[in-house]
Every structure is written in structure tokens, then in C-alpha cells.
Amino acid sequence: MAIERICSDMDLRVIDCEWTGTIFGKGSFGTVLEMKSKHSEEVYAGKKYHDIPRPRQQFLKRLCGHLFILCKINHPNIVRTVGITFDDDNSPTVLMECMKTTFQDYILDQKVFPGIPALSLVQKTKLLCDVANGLRYLHNCRPVILHRDLTATNVLLDSTLTVAKLSDFGNARALNLTYGCTPFTSQS
Numbered sequence: 248m249a250i251e252r253i254c255s256d257m258d259l260r261v262i263d264c265e266w267t268g269t270i271f272g273k274g275s276f277g278t279v280l281e282m283k284s285k286h287s288e289e290v291y292a293g294k295k296y297h298d299i300p301r302p303r304q305q306f307l308k309r310l311c312g313h314l315f316i317l318c319k320i321n322h323p324n325i326v327r328t329v330g331i332t333f334d335d336d337n338s339p340t341v342l343m344e345c346m347k348t349t350f351q352d353y354i355l356d357q358k359v360f361p362g363i364p365a366l367s368l369v370q371k372t373k374l375l376c377d378v379a380n381g382l383r384y385l386h387n388c389r390p391v392i393l394h395r396d397l398t399a400t401n402v403l404l405d406s407t408l409t410v411a412k413l414s415d416f417g418n419a420r421a422l423n424l425t426y427g428c429t430p431f432t433s434q435s
Contacts, residue, residue: 259318260330262342264291272349272400276417282332282342291329291342299338310339316392317341317416324381326403326414343414347406350374351399370409377411378402385413391422 262284269281271292282293300306317328330342348356357363366374378397385392394401396418403414 259314259328262289262291262330262332264293264332264340264342266293274415274417280340281345282340290345292326292345293332293340293342295334295338295340307339310341313416314341316421320385320388320392322381322384323410324377324412325384326412346403346412346414347408348404349400350402350404350411353404353408354399366408373409374402374404374411378413381411381413392416393420393422395419 263286264282264284267281267283267290271279271281273279277294277296280293280295282291283289284291296306296310314328314331321327326346327344328341329344332340332342334340353363353366357365382394382397385394394413394416396415397413401413401415403412404410405412
């Protein structure tokens, strides 16, 4: 299975990128890195997976299924998956739109750095409505998509700090109303 061909079949761009040296965060499945296109000024958040399990083909098949669904999600309150890049040993890094900060980090920074403006009640309400709109979109998909890991670290804010988007679908499941929850892949 040539992953580049599969990516092409699902209109997932393969983008030649390099790591800038910045780490946005680490999770149980991977590390989120700042990635920059080698051919433009585009900057992405790239999820590089830890310890790709053997057999590698099985992991890549599951990843492709996961990406197939992520590429179909198109909502202003959900972080866009924009492509994939491969490092020198051909390990995949999933590329997503780059956001400013997590909701959690913004709230903590307000406590640590007094100069950061506090969110007004109107701003907080608007951001919570963004989260609710993203969830409503997922729950109206067929099959229904359950995020299953909604935390302040998985809600990202844009550069203006006025738009909230859901991220990190590593624990997500597709809910088939007949058969129950299944892993978040194209086979579900």
C-alpha cells in the first residue's frame, strides 16, 4: 500500500515540510510540532506519532481511515486537517491548521501574566458557543462522531482569540446507531 497514493485518492495534500524546532505539546499518541512548508510561508501544526507500531502497514491503514474522516469534516469550529508530510524515514506527520493557543493555556497565562487581558462574559459565551457548534456538527454527522476527549487543552483559539475550535480526535469514535461505537476510521 503506497500511502502517497492513498492520500492522493482522498484529496489529502502531501506537503514538503520541516520542523521549526517548536513543540506545541505532547500527548499519549504523539507530539504536536510547528511545521513550515519548504516552498511557502505556510505554517502548520503537525502531529508526529510516537513509536509507530508493528506491523507498520496496519498502523498506516488505520491512520488513512482516520484521515479519511478528518478530511471530510469541514466546520469553522473544528481544526482543519490540511495535509500530511513524511520525514526522512518515511514516518507520517499529520498537518493541521495552526492555531494561537489552547483555551487552557490562555486562562493560565492570564493568571501568570497580569498584562494579558481577561475575557469578558460576552467573549467567554461566544467561545463556549463555538465549542457547542463544533460538537453539534459532529453529532449531526452520519455516522455520529463522538469526540470523547473534550478538555480545555483540546479547545484551540485563533490568532485573534475570538474563535474556538475543537482539536485532537485521537479518542474519537463513530457511533453507528445500530452497532454502537466503533474506532474512528473509514470502516466505521
